[in-house]
Amino acid sequence: xxRRLKLERTPMSKLPPAERIKTFxxxxxxxxxxxxxxxxxxxxxxxxxxxxxxxxxxxxxPSFIDLIKKGDFLGAVKKIKEANPLPAICGRVCPQExxxxxxxxxxxKGQPVAIGRLERFVADYEAAHGEVEIPRKPPRKGKKVAIIxxxxxGLVCASELAKMGYDVTIFEALHKPGGxxxxxxxxxxxxxxxxxxxxxxxxxxxxxxxTNFVVGKTRTLDELMREDxxxxxxxxxxxxxPRFMGIPGENLLGIYSANEFLxxxxxxxxxxxxxxDTPVKVGKHVIVVGAGNVxxxxxxxxxxxxxxxxxxxxxxxxxxxxxxxxxxxNAEEEGIELKxxxxxxxxxxxxxxxxxxxxxxxxxxxxxxxxxxxxxIPVEGSEYRIPADTVIMAIGQVPNPIVPDTTEGLETxxxxxxxxxxxxxxxxxxxxxxxxxxxTGAATVILxxxxxxxxxxxxxxxxxxxxxxxxxxxxxKGEVEL
Amino acid sequence: xxxxxxxxxxxxxxxxxxxxxxxxxxxxxxPGQFIILRVHEKGERIPLTIAKTDPERGVVTIIxxxxxxxxxxxxxxxxxxxxxxxxxxxxxxxxxxxFGTVVAxxxxxxxxxxxxxxxxxxxxxxxxxxxxxxxxxxxxxxxSEMKEIVDxxxxxxxxxxxxxxxxxxxxxxxxMSREKVDAVYxxxxxxxxxxxxxxxxxxxxxxxxxxxxxxxxGTGMCGACxxxxxxxxxxxxxxxxxxxxxxxxFDLLMQRLKMYREEEQYSLRLFKEQLEKEAV
Ligand SMILES: Cc1cc2nc3c(=O)[nH]c(=O)nc-3n(C[C@H](O)[C@H](O)[C@H](O)COP(=O)(O)OP(=O)(O)OC[C@H]3O[C@@H](n4cnc5c(N)ncnc54)[C@H](O)[C@@H]3O)c2cc1C
Ligand SMILES: Cc1cc2nc3c(=O)[nH]c(=O)nc-3n(C[C@H](O)[C@H](O)[C@H](O)COP(=O)(O)OP(=O)(O)OC[C@H]3O[C@@H](n4cnc5c(N)ncnc54)[C@H](O)[C@@H]3O)c2cc1C
Ligand code: SF4
Ligand code: SF4
Ligand code: FES
Numbered sequence: 001x002x003r004r005l006k007l008e009r010t011p012m013s014k015l016p017p018a019e020r021i022k023t024f025x026x027x028x029x030x031x032x033x034x035x036x037x038x039x040x041x042x043x044x045x046x047x048x049x050x051x052x053x054x055x056x057x058x059x060x061x062p063s064f065i066d067l068i069k070k071g072d073f074l075g076a077v078k079k080i081k082e083a084n085p086l087p088a089i090c091g092r093v094c095p096q097e098x099x100x101x102x103x104x105x106x107x108x109k110g111q112p113v114a115i116g117r118l119e120r121f122v123a124d125y126e127a128a129h130g131e132v133e134i135p136r137k138p139p140r141k142g143k144k145v146a147i148i149x150x151x152x153x154g155l156v157c158a159s160e161l162a163k164m165g166y167d168v169t170i171f172e173a174l175h176k177p178g179g180x181x182x183x184x185x186x187x188x189x190x191x192x193x194x195x196x197x198x199x200x201x202x203x204x205x206x207x208x209x210x211t212n213f214v215v216g217k218t219r220t221l222d223e224l225m226r227e228d229x230x231x232x233x234x235x236x237x238x239x240x241x242p243r244f245m246g247i248p249g250e251n252l253l254g255i256y257s258a259n260e261f262l263x264x265x266x267x268x269x270x271x272x273x274x275x276x277d278t279p280v281k282v283g284k285h286v287i288v289v290g291a292g293n294v295x296x297x298x299x300x301x302x303x304x305x306x307x308x309x310x311x312x313x314x315x316x317x318x319x320x321x322x323x324x325x326x327x328x329x330n331a332e333e334e335g336i337e338l339k340x341x342x343x344x345x346x347x348x349x350x351x352x353x354x355x356x357x358x359x360x361x362x363x364x365x366x367x368x369x370x371x372x373x374x375x376x377i378p379v380e381g382s383e384y385r386i387p388a389d390t391v392i393m394a395i396g397q398v399p400n401p402i403v404p405d406t407t408e409g410l411e412t413x414x415x416x417x418x419x420x421x422x423x424x425x426x427x428x429x430x431x432x433x434x435x436x437x438x439x440t441g442a443a444t445v446i447l448x449x450x451x452x453x454x455x456x457x458x459x460x461x462x463x464x465x466x467x468x469x470x471x472x473x474x475x476x477k478g479e480v481e482l
Numbered sequence: 483x484x485x486x487x488x489x490x491x492x493x494x495x496x497x498x499x500x501x502x503x504x505x506x507x508x509x510x511x512x513p514g515q516f517i518i519l520r521v522h523e524k525g526e527r528i529p530l531t532i533a534k535t536d537p538e539r540g541v542v543t544i545i546x547x548x549x550x551x552x553x554x555x556x557x558x559x560x561x562x563x564x565x566x567x568x569x570x571x572x573x574x575x576x577x578x579x580x581f582g583t584v585v586a587x588x589x590x591x592x593x594x595x596x597x598x599x600x601x602x603x604x605x606x607x608x609x610x611x612x613x614x615x616x617x618x619x620x621x622x623x624x625x626s627e628m629k630e631i632v633d634x635x636x637x638x639x640x641x642x643x644x645x646x647x648x649x650x651x652x653x654x655x656x657x658m659s660r661e662k663v664d665a666v667y668x669x670x671x672x673x674x675x676x677x678x679x680x681x682x683x684x685x686x687x688x689x690x691x692x693x694x695x696x697x698x699x700g701t702g703m704c705g706a707c708x709x710x711x712x713x714x715x716x717x718x719x720x721x722x723x724x725x726x727x728x729x730x731x732f733d734l735l736m737q738r739l740k741m742y743r744e745e746e747q748y749s750l751r752l753f754k755e756q757l758e759k760e761a762v
Contacts, residue, residue, distance in 0.1 A: 173701050175520060175527075175567040212569035214701055218506045240703040244715065251708055251715060251734060253741045260704035268526070268698070274752055277526040277551060278698075279745035353737035400702055402720070 007110025010039040012117055017333045021303050024187040024271055027330065028092070031121040033073070040068040042106060043113045051115060054103035056450030057090075057156070059083045061100060061115055068118060074129070077122040085159040085202060086152060086449060088127065088194045089181060091120025094446045095324050127197055134204045138165040143463055146171060146230040148215045148403060151179020152445045153236035153436025155202050157452030157459075162205040164460055169230075170207060173214040176267060179238055181445070183267040184259070184294070186301050189327075192266070216406035225431060231466070232431045232459050235410075235418060236452065239437035241400045244393055245289070249347030252355040254281055258290070258298045258394035271305050283389025284308040287358050289344055290394035291321040296328060298392045299336045307390070310336045315343040315363050315376040341365070341376065345383060347391065358388045399438045407432070417441055425455040426462075426475035433459055457482045484564035485519075488541060493623055496548040497591070498557050499533070505540030507532070507570045513598035514576030514692065514724055517542065518700045520567040521555050528552050529697045529719075531595040532571060542568075545594030545623075551749045572700040573723050578602045581688070582609065582664035585657055586632070587650050587678060589615045589670025593623045595692055596669055600632050603667075609633050611657060615650035615674065619643040651677045663687055668727065672736045679727035689727035693718050695738055710734050 013029045014020075020027050031039065043065040051061045059080050067076035080087045094100075096116035104112035145161050147154045150172040158168045176182050181195045203209060215221055215237075224230045242257035244250050261280065264270040268278035286307040288299045291314035299310045312331070314321060317340050321328060332338065341363045348357040362382035365374035399416040411419045411428040418427055418434040425433045435451035437443055458475060461482060465471050474480055489501040507517055516531045534543035548554045559565075576599050584603050588596040593614050600610050610632040616622045617640045628635050637645025638653045646653055650670075657663060658681075666689040668678040675691040682689045695707040695718050702720040709718050710731035716722065 173569070174699060175569070212567050213506065214569060214572065217570065217572055217701075218510055242703070242705045244705070246715075251710060251738070253737060257705040260698060260706045263698055263704055269524070273745065274749050276524045277749060279742045279749070281741065352740075353734070402701060 005044075005106065005110065006042050009042065009111040009114045010035050012114070017335070020188065021334050024301075024304055026191050027188050030124055031117055033071075033121075033125070036068055036073075036118055036121040037071065039114050039118060040065045043069075044105060046105060050103040050105060051100045051113075054100040056099070056446045057084045057453055059100075059119070064122070065113070065115075065118060068122065073122050073125045076118075077126045080119060080122065083453075084449065085156060085205070086198045086445075087119050088123035089152070089190060089198055090446050090449065091116045091118075091123060092190050092194075093185060095444060097325065099446065124194075127194075134201075135163065137206060138163065140167065141165040141463075143167065143232075144169070144228075144230045145459060145463075146221075146224050146228075146233040147236065148221065148233060149173075149179060149236040149238055149436070149438075150177035150199075150209060150211075151236060151238050151436055151448060152181065153238075153448035153452040153455075154179070154234065155199065155452070156449040157234045157236065157435065157456045158207040159202050159205050160453055160456035161459060162202075162207045164456070166460075166463070168207045170209045171213040171215050171218075171224075172209060172211045174267065175211050177209050177211060180240075183263045184297070186262065186266055186297050188300065188304065189297065214402065216402040221403060221407040221410070221432065232433065232463055234425075234452070234455055234459060235403055235427070235432060235434040235438060236436040236448070237400055237403050237438045239397045239399045239417075239442040241398045241416075242393070243396050243398060245344070245395060247344060247346050249349060249355065250393075252347050252349040253353050254283060254355040254389055255347060255391045256393065258288075258294045258392050259397065261298055261392050262294075262301065265301050265305065271301075280305065281390060282306050285387045286310045286390045286392065287344075287386070287388040288312045288392045288394055290314065290396070291316075291323055291338075291340075292394065292396070293323045293327060294397075295392075295394035296323045296331050298394050300331055300334060302390065302392065303334055303336065311339055311386070312336060313339045313342050313344060313358075313360065315341065316373065317341055317365060320373050343376070343378065344391075345378075347388070348385070355388055355391055357385045358391065359383055359385050397442055399441075403438075415441060421476055421478040423478040424458045424475045424480060425451065426458065426472065428476065430472040431462070433462075485566075485568035486564050487559055487561055490559070490561050493545065494621055496557075497545065497621075497623060498548070499543060499545045500556075500559075501541045501543050502565065502568060503540055504542045504568045504570075505537075507568065508535040508537045508540050508542050511535045511542065511571040512575035513578065513602040514595075515571035515573050516700075516723065517544070517568055517570030518572060518697065519544075519556075519565050519569075521552060521559070522566050525555070525566060526552050527567070527698055527700070529572070529694075529700060531591075531692075533594045533597050542570075545591065545597075547591045550746050551753045554750070554753065569700070573719060574721070576602060576667075576690075576724055578606050579665075580607045583611070583662060584608045584665045584667065585611050585613060585654060585663050587613045587615070587654060587666065587668040587670070587674075588623075589650055589674040591623075592668075592670030592674075592692070593628070596667065597624065597627065597631070599667055599669075600628070604631055608665075611636065613638060613650050613653040613657075615639075615653070615670070616644075617641065649677070650674060651681055654678060654681060658685070665689070666727075667691075672732055672739065675727065675730075676732035679730065679732070683728050690724050691727040691730060692723045693725060693730065693735060694723065695735060696741065708738075
């Protein structure tokens with residue numbers, strides 16, 4: 001009996017907007033086992049699965065979905081973890097619609113298989129049902145590798161190397177590992193308990209994580225390599241340096257970078273002040289400048305932290321917004337207003353230095369600029385003011401210069417990213433590899449994870465061929481392909 | 483890895499010294515740099531200057547004034563207790579040069595910040611005069627430690643109970659009238675640093691101040707610590723904390739330090755109530 005393909009995907013329940021804006025609890029509730037099995041049934045188990053090519057870490061998608069069909073959820077998660085140590089995270093925050101799911105053949109006629117939701121389901125299932133299984137440790141190689149930064153790129157690279165038998169140490173500047181997963185992406189999208197759980201798995205693979213260690217300050221990369229015996233290093237320090245617009249009034253009280261606002265809320269748990277000591281100021285009228293994932297996260301966090309009205313201001317049109325569609329929808333459902341084709345020109349404060357108003361100007365779209373998007377141009381004379389007592393600047397982040405500035409021979413591009421061969425991830429300094437946002441500029445969790453995985457392969461190759469003359473030249477020029 | 487408190491000393495009312503075991507920080511620290519600590523898992527991250535290090539023993543000395551919840555809580559800890567977090571050394575080290583005669587001015591906890599600075603300035607061959615300012619005699623910090631390092635120590639108290647009666651600026655005016663001053667370092671409350679900057683602006687004496695804005699990460703990631711120097715926005719945790727005093731917008735700094743005044747007072751009140759309950 002030929003079964004008819006279900007064109008619609010199995011829906012995932014969400015907290016209703018009115019309820020969710022009062023808490024930081026996770027919005028998306030995940031599948032039940034029945035729902036997961038129903039969704040798995042939609043997968044055709046393609047022999048040559050296009051979806052896998054869309055996944056930067058090449059998860060064997062049909063195999064894990066097949067295991068779900070058979071009800072072997074623990075087997076499914078094990079299958080995923082062969083390729084990705086962070087399934088509960090990626091299943092939640094990957095822009096699947098642009099990656100694995102975009103390539104799914106079911107998507108040609110109907111909605112693609114909900115690969116991300118299935119991935120998330122099995123990871124959560126494993127966590128809820130007994131011990132997380134740890135692969136057996138391979139024989140030690142007796143070689144030390146330093147990983148700088150504990151975001152997704154660093155975590156994945158470390159896991160891969162540990163599984164190969166290297167002694168791996170991650171150095172992390174903050175007091176908690178996880179990078180943006182911990183300090184940036186809010187609780188209601190990615191609960192911190194889940195991040196902690198997946199980091200715990202990385203530790204169980206044998207990776208040592210040293211927090212409160214700022215490479216370049218606490219010790220330089222050169223010292224780690226010259227004096228402390230690290231034979232190779234992977235720099236994955238992210239793109240965490242906030243940008244401001246440089247317009248008048250930007251240092252008034254109540255004006256935050258998205259990084260500061262989100263760090264106070266996520267890492268320092270300011271939404272639970274005074275139980276937690278760190279405060280955050282959220283006024284009645286909150287303005288968020290920018291329209292990427294960061295802006296959506298900041299806006300939705302502000303709402304949950306008590307704002308009456310949250311307005312997102314964006315200088316281009318809706319089409320150019322870089323946030324995931326799902327996140328824009330979530331924000332609008334929650335009552336956040338979008339003011340497109342609008343840009344702030346200055347902030348006006350009161351006698352105590354607190355921001356009180358934002359002066360905005362209307363914009364129109366002109367010719368395409370270097371990014372290929374139509375350039376926004378201010379409409380002269382269209383300035384007007386709206387009230388604001390908290391402003392959050394979410395207009396992008398650039399790489400933090402601490403490591404490049406303190407490391408001899410580690411060159412950067414004019415964007416501040418570390419110069420490296422795109423295939424091998426080898427930098428201008430022998431033994432040092434890089435990946436994630438500090439190499440590519442701000443991107444995504446899974447791209448960072450994928451680059452950590454690729455780099456691990458080349459790090460292994462380098463350490464196995466270290467004595468070969470000219471090996472670094474070959475790696476830097478991309479003449480090795482694995 | 484815990485950061486154990488090895489020694490604790492009361493320096494005066496509301497001001498304490500602690501030696502903390504933090505070998506990495508001790509090994510790398512230079513004068514003018516600071517650490518960020520958290521007392522406990524729910525605590526705030528606060529910056530404190532590295533007053534002294536002993537790399538051999540892996541020890542970092544901090545000196546702090548109890549002004550709010552975190553510093554009061556810190557002060558209640560005992561020898562043997564451990565801090566949740568302790569990261570550093572952060573910030574740029576002091577630029578040490580041979581200037582000639584240097585006046586180093588400390589107000590409040592600022593005197594602690596001066597200790598490593600004046601040590602380095604002396605080593606570089608400068609004649610160093612320190613002015614320690616306080617409201618009253620019992621608040622004068624680190625006088626004997628300072629005397630061991632520098633050429634001359636001048637004390638000013640607001641009420642005249644010790645040393646010269648007046649403000650540190652009166653002390654500075656006296657020294658400037660007496661001899662040629664080549665450089666000034668001033669660390670302390672913002673109004674004090676501002677007043678010193680005003681005095682040295684006209685005679686164009688190079689003046690350096692160490693700024694103390696509110697910080698979170700201390701690595702350039704959040705921008706909480708923005709200050710305005712020479713009309714430009716700078717991040718004090720990575721571009722500073724030391725800047726040319728004549729370029730600093732002190733009024734903005736003073737305003738920004740008040741951003742969380744309400745929350746700080748609320749937090750402190752709850753904490754004191756809790757302490758009272760525990761004492762009963
Ligand atoms: C608010 C927000 C929301 C986002 N939402 C999404 C999303 O929904 N989906 C998605 O795919 N992507 C999202 N992204 C992007 C994604 O999080 C990043 O692309 C990804 O985290 C980059 O990973 P990374 O490993 O390169 O660096 P990061 O995650 O930035 O981690 C770098 C780590 O290095 C540490 N570090 C920096 N300097 C030093 C030093 N000198 N010494 C030691 N440690 C150091 C940092 O403290 C940090 O922990 C979002 C980003 C933000 C900010
Ligand atoms: C680079 C630097 C070096 C410093 N060195 C010393 C030192 O050696 N000894 C010392 O006693 N103090 C020092 N300070 C000041 C010290 O950090 C504050 O006194 C402390 O954070 C107050 O915390 P609290 O919870 O006890 O008080 P709160 O009640 O929270 O605050 C009291 C006042 O301290 C300031 N403050 C609050 N939170 C912070 C924060 N996270 N970062 C900075 N300032 C804050 C504000 O002005 C606030 O009004 C330094 C500050 C900086 C920036
Ligand atoms: S990791 Fe991301 S891209 Fe890969 S299969 Fe999972 S959801 Fe898709
Ligand atoms: S492309 Fe779609 S249907 Fe085919 S294996 Fe992948 S998820 Fe299943
Ligand atoms: S404290 Fe965060 S950037 Fe300086």
